[in-house]
Amino acid sequence: MKTWIALLKGVNVGGNNKLPMAQLRLLLESNGFHEVRTYIQSGNVIFRHQQSDRVNLAQSISEIIAAHFGFKPSVVLLTNEELAAAIEQQPFSDLSIEKDAKVLHFFFFDAAPTNVNQARLAASLHQSERLLVVGSVAYFHTPNGFGKSKLGAKMESVFGAPCTARNWTTVDAILRLVAGESAN
Template structure:
């Protein structure tokens, strides 16, 4: 069995795209996925499958949600090695887990506009792009960050962000369960 982490973009945020985790779990079970565990309501799921084609699996899940809930969230799937690698390659201190953000990318960006990101960066912010992860250290908060708001547009690929605390908790769940 292969273990995957699914990060759903934009579900249960501000009352939009409601998808209770129990319903998401049932939907994933219907698709044949096993050992499903969720973490908080923002769409973080660990599951197992014999399937290996990440792109097809992500699309299958998104389409099924569209059929049952009327919206197709973008789903970024990672293998356990990818999550662990992202954590190991984090270049920033982890003193405040809410200030450190991982933007998981659908694909490696072909022509990222790093100059524009640097222009949007405040003095307190730092960022680093590594393969399919964009790291942002935003000690003044991500909600006020102009840079954070433009990451996807400047990279040119779909992204979804999680803070260090969430990523770390998912990693702990993986270690406990699989």
């Protein structure tokens, strides 16, 4: 069995798409998922499954949630190696997790984005912000805060592909949970 990390997009945000993590764990376990764990309420799920087809497995998770909770979130699936690589490849050498974990965001795409709207990107990126794409991860540094960024909410339309974001704190905590360490 393979260990997977599912990053669900847009759950438990602003009172929308409510998805209790305890219920999600039980639901996935009753549908053949093993050792299901969640991290915080924003749709981070670690599990083991015999399925190795990423696309089918992501679709299954989305459909299971739709059948029981009435909405169908998009799901990005990663292996623990891919999540570790995302942290290792973090391109901003002047940043540290100790001081910048809340202002560096990892946008995870299913595949490397190839349809970037450069004009929209230039119009949305504030001069204090930095954005670099490495493979299927866009690293977005927002020193003034993510909530003040114009680009954060436009990422999918700028890149022409669905994605989901997590800050560095969350990505690090998920990786620790996969490794069996405490997330705190």
